[in-house]
Amino acid sequence: MIRRPLSLATRLIVLMALVLMVGAAGLVALAGAYARLAADEAYDRLLAGAAFQIAGSIEIVDGVAGVDPPVSAFETLALAQDDRVFYAVIGPDGALLTGEEALARLIGPGPSGGLETANLVHRGVAVRAVAIGRALSDAQIQGQAQVVVAQTTLARERLAQDLTVKAVVIVAALSALALASMALAVRFALSPLKRLEAVLRERGPTALHPITLATPKEITPLVGALNQFTGRLAEHLSATHRFIADAAHQLRTPIAALAGQVDLLAHDGDEGRRRHHLQRIEERTAQLSRLTTQLLNHAMVIHRAGTATLDRLDITDLAGRVLASAIPLSDDRDIEIAFHPPAQPALVAGDAVSLGEALGNLIHNALKHGVERRLSVAVLVDPASVTIQVIDDGPGIPVDQFEALLEPFRSRGGGFGLGLAIANEVAESHGGSLSVAQVESGFAVQLRLPHAPTRGQEAVP
Amino acid sequence: MIAWVRTLAALLAVAWAVPALAQPVAPTVHLFPASDGTQAPALAIHAATDLVAMAPLIRDFQQRYPDIPVRFEEYVTTHLFQRATADCAAGRGEMDLILSSSADQVVALVNDGCAQQHRSLETTRLPAWARWRDEVFGFTFEPAAIVVHRDLVPVTEVPETRLDLIALLRARPERYRGRIGTYDIELSGIGFLFAATDARQSSLFGQLIEAFGRTGLVTRCCSADLLDDIAAGRLLIGYNILASYAYGARERGAPIEIVLPHDGTIVLSRAAMIPTHAPNPALARLFLDHLLSERGQAIARTQSFFFGMDGSVPLDVIAPGGMAAAGLLRPITIGPALLAEQDRARRQRFLTTWRRAARPVP
Numbered sequence: 001m002i003r004r005p006l007s008l009a010t011r012l013i014v015l016m017a018l019v020l021m022v023g024a025a026g027l028v029a030l031a032g033a034y035a036r037l038a039a040d041e042a043y044d045r046l047l048a049g050a051a052f053q054i055a056g057s058i059e060i061v062d063g064v065a066g067v068d069p070p071v072s073a074f075e076t077l078a079l080a081q082d083d084r085v086f087y088a089v090i091g092p093d094g095a096l097l098t099g100e101e102a103l104a105r106l107i108g109p110g111p112s113g114g115l116e117t118a119n120l121v122h123r124g125v126a127v128r129a130v131a132i133g134r135a136l137s138d139a140q141i142q143g144q145a146q147v148v149v150a151q152t153t154l155a156r157e158r159l160a161q162d163l164t165v166k167a168v169v170i171v172a173a174l175s176a177l178a179l180a181s182m183a184l185a186v187r188f189a190l191s192p193l194k195r196l197e198a199v200l201r202e203r204g205p206t207a208l209h210p211i212t213l214a215t216p217k218e219i220t221p222l223v224g225a226l227n228q229f230t231g232r233l234a235e236h237l238s239a240t241h242r243f244i245a246d247a248a249h250q251l252r253t254p255i256a257a258l259a260g261q262v263d264l265l266a267h268d269g270d271e272g273r274r275r276h277h278l279q280r281i282e283e284r285t286a287q288l289s290r291l292t293t294q295l296l297n298h299a300m301v302i303h304r305a306g307t308a309t310l311d312r313l314d315i316t317d318l319a320g321r322v323l324a325s326a327i328p329l330s331d332d333r334d335i336e337i338a339f340h341p342p343a344q345p346a347l348v349a350g351d352a353v354s355l356g357e358a359l360g361n362l363i364h365n366a367l368k369h370g371v372e373r374r375l376s377v378a379v380l381v382d383p384a385s386v387t388i389q390v391i392d393d394g395p396g397i398p399v400d401q402f403e404a405l406l407e408p409f410r411s412r413g414g415g416f417g418l419g420l421a422i423a424n425e426v427a428e429s430h431g432g433s434l435s436v437a438q439v440e441s442g443f444a445v446q447l448r449l450p451h452a453p454t455r456g457q458e459a460v461p
Numbered sequence: 462m463i464a465w466v467r468t469l470a471a472l473l474a475v476a477w478a479v480p481a482l483a484q485p486v487a488p489t490v491h492l493f494p495a496s497d498g499t500q501a502p503a504l505a506i507h508a509a510t511d512l513v514a515m516a517p518l519i520r521d522f523q524q525r526y527p528d529i530p531v532r533f534e535e536y537v538t539t540h541l542f543q544r545a546t547a548d549c550a551a552g553r554g555e556m557d558l559i560l561s562s563s564a565d566q567v568v569a570l571v572n573d574g575c576a577q578q579h580r581s582l583e584t585t586r587l588p589a590w591a592r593w594r595d596e597v598f599g600f601t602f603e604p605a606a607i608v609v610h611r612d613l614v615p616v617t618e619v620p621e622t623r624l625d626l627i628a629l630l631r632a633r634p635e636r637y638r639g640r641i642g643t644y645d646i647e648l649s650g651i652g653f654l655f656a657a658t659d660a661r662q663s664s665l666f667g668q669l670i671e672a673f674g675r676t677g678l679v680t681r682c683c684s685a686d687l688l689d690d691i692a693a694g695r696l697l698i699g700y701n702i703l704a705s706y707a708y709g710a711r712e713r714g715a716p717i718e719i720v721l722p723h724d725g726t727i728v729l730s731r732a733a734m735i736p737t738h739a740p741n742p743a744l745a746r747l748f749l750d751h752l753l754s755e756r757g758q759a760i761a762r763t764q765s766f767f768f769g770m771d772g773s774v775p776l777d778v779i780a781p782g783g784m785a786a787a788g789l790l791r792p793i794t795i796g797p798a799l800l801a802e803q804d805r806a807r808r809q810r811f812l813t814t815w816r817r818a819a820r821p822v823p
Contacts, residue, residue, distance in 0.1 A: 074797050075798045084572045084797075098804055099805075
């Protein structure tokens with residue numbers, strides 16, 4: 001079973017959901033960290049407040065430092081409702097004034113009695129502790145008293161958790177909202193494709209006119225490509241239709257003539273005239289055979305133009321071979337034949353069969369209609385293209401007439417008018433062109449082809 | 462000089478602490494066997510609460526759960542606290558449930574991590590001021606009252622406020638000399654708690670103890686002794702006496718009147734906790750829930766402590782109507798703020814002031 005590729009909407013939504021999830025996870029982690037920070041800050045202030053109140057109650061009476069921790073300090077700490085409270089007060093001489101000595105050994109105030117905060121383990125439980133110093137001076141005592149206040153961390157954990165949960169709820173709600181609106185947006189954005197689909201679906205099988213749907217610029221190239229494709233298809237179809245019509249027309253005449261000759265042959269009693277008719281029938285049959293061959297060649301060229309794979313080939317070899325096979329075995333005339341290969345290889349991407357047919361036609365045309373004494377074939381390589389010239393010493397053809405000859409069944413007499421049309425078809429299907437020129441040694445019909453692309457690049461006709 | 466003072470202070474501290482630790486006063490043990498006569502394994506309630514008050518509650522509990530024997534051990538608050546602290550430090554224990562009128566001591570135990578959590582329908586119904594960390598629960602509502610001898614103090618002289626009391630002592634010093642009594646706050650945890658709270662809440666407290674000092678203040682260890690002395694006429698007025706015990710004594714025939722100071726009455730909630738190392742914590746939870754239930758509270762109101770958690774005051778107590786609504790009943794919040802009362806330095810300082818001003822006579 002072939003797995004269907006995921007739909008565009010699914011792809012987009014899954015991708016966005018992934019991005020959203022990653023973003024949401026990041027946000028939640030951030031919110032958690034921030035919540036912990038905020039909770040710590042809030043409850044650290046309570047701790048510090050209590051420590052300051054206790055420190056404020058330290059005084060020296062009769063040369064002895066004493067402390068009277070105010071109830072308000074404990075009430076301040078009680079704002080962290082369920083947390084246990086530990087504290088210690090150390091006198092300027094280092095003696096414990098009240099509280100737990102063990103706690104005072106864990107943490108002391110910062111330099112010059114500044115507030116110090118730490119997470120500690122006291123009596124086996126995690127506590128948050130603050131320490132501050134208070135400078136005392138008296139006639140007998142100078143020094144710094146220390147106050148340490150610690151509290152378990154239930155309240156701050158609860159606050160942090162509460163804040164985090166709220167943040168999670170908000171992030172989740174926003175993510176859901178974002179995803180929902182993205183799903184809608186994707187649907188909306190893909191709607192032109194649906195319209196395009198509807199337009200195409202409603203078309204009849206022969207409707208090959210361009211699509212004129214107004215589309216967003218992202219889809220315009222697709223529509224353009226579709227239009228180009230249908231355009232080529234339409235052209236090809238009409239060429240085929242034309243060809244069939246022309247071929248039918250061209251075939252009808254010789255067949256009718258042939259039928260006439262056979263009729264004459266059947267009813268003529270004169271032996272001399274019968275031989276004459278028979279000769280005519282022979283000629284007509286040969287003519288018909290040539291025409292059929294050419295038509296088939298033309299059909300083949302048209303077919304290969306669309307389907308044959310293009311090979312990298314050296315046109316010089318091909319031109320040489322075609323020239324060699326085209327030289328008439330029996331010609332009354334004394335014709336001088338020349339071949340001028342280029343110094344470097346002339347590589348083109350092409351279909352050898354079509355190109356051979358085209359070159360054969362050009363040489364054949366030259367021999368039939370142009371050549372008086374000389375025929376030469378030259379292959380020229382310039383930076384832009386590869387050109388094969390078929391040159392004869394005949395009178396040549398004016399450019400405007402040459403253009404007309406490129407259409408099928410336009411003959412200047414003698415042939416069926418398919419030779420140049422086939423060559424032209426081949427030239428165009430290879431991205432090249434067919435033209436005429438007067439050159440030094442005579443009249444040249446030249447087939448210009450682009451260079452083969454460097455290896456690795458795909459050959460595009 | 463400083464060294465000498467510190468040595469003396471240390472010696473005093475040791476002298477104060479050592480006898481109690483070295484020779485703990487043995488608690489009084491009362492057994493409530495199960496209905497089939499078995500006595501063990503019993504729910505061990507260790508309490509600084511009179512048996513008279515607790516007995517009806519225990520009996521009611523056993524009516525509901527006849528199979529559970531109860532062992533009730535009665536202490537003075539400080540001794541109970543010392544024993545619980547020692548147990549907690551040693552990581553062992555025989556006590557299932559601790560009941561103490563010294564809520565501050567129980568809070569200190571909880572703060573030291575000596576209690577188990579208990580959360581039930583009954584505990585969550587308690588007002589916020591009567592519980593902390595789900596480990597300590599206030600289960601009574603006991604105002605600190607002025608108790609007077611009904612016959613020996615003329616109706617016109619019965620003080621209704623602290624100011625009345627100060628004025629009375631100033632007006633008739635000779636008549637009341639040596640006849641005013643309160644707790645010995647060095648021995649009685651509840652006495653200390655009442656005095657310390659009073660000192661914080663009432664601006665008249667300083668004048669009051671001065672007046673006491675001039676008149677000669679008699680101190681006793683316990684509510685029972687104070688109430689006996691007042692009933693017998695040896696004392697005329699008792700200050701900051703647990704109204705629940707006073708009411709119980711009057712129910713039993715003592716000729717006394719109970720006044721809730723109209724200018725603000727401190728209310729104590731007796732504290733209960735289940736120690737970490739309780740051998741039968743499930744039984745303790747059962748008893749605690751029973752104590753806090755409607756049924757338990759009804760027994761407490763009618764037979765044990767006479768004042769309800771809702772602030773309801775018996776009609777035959779001298780108190781202005783709607784005290785609770787007027788905010789004149791001020792419960793001591795069970796929570797970390799009580800740790801202040803347990804602070805050594807603070808306690809010493811307060812006791813020094815007290816001794817200097819009140820000049821108590823044992």
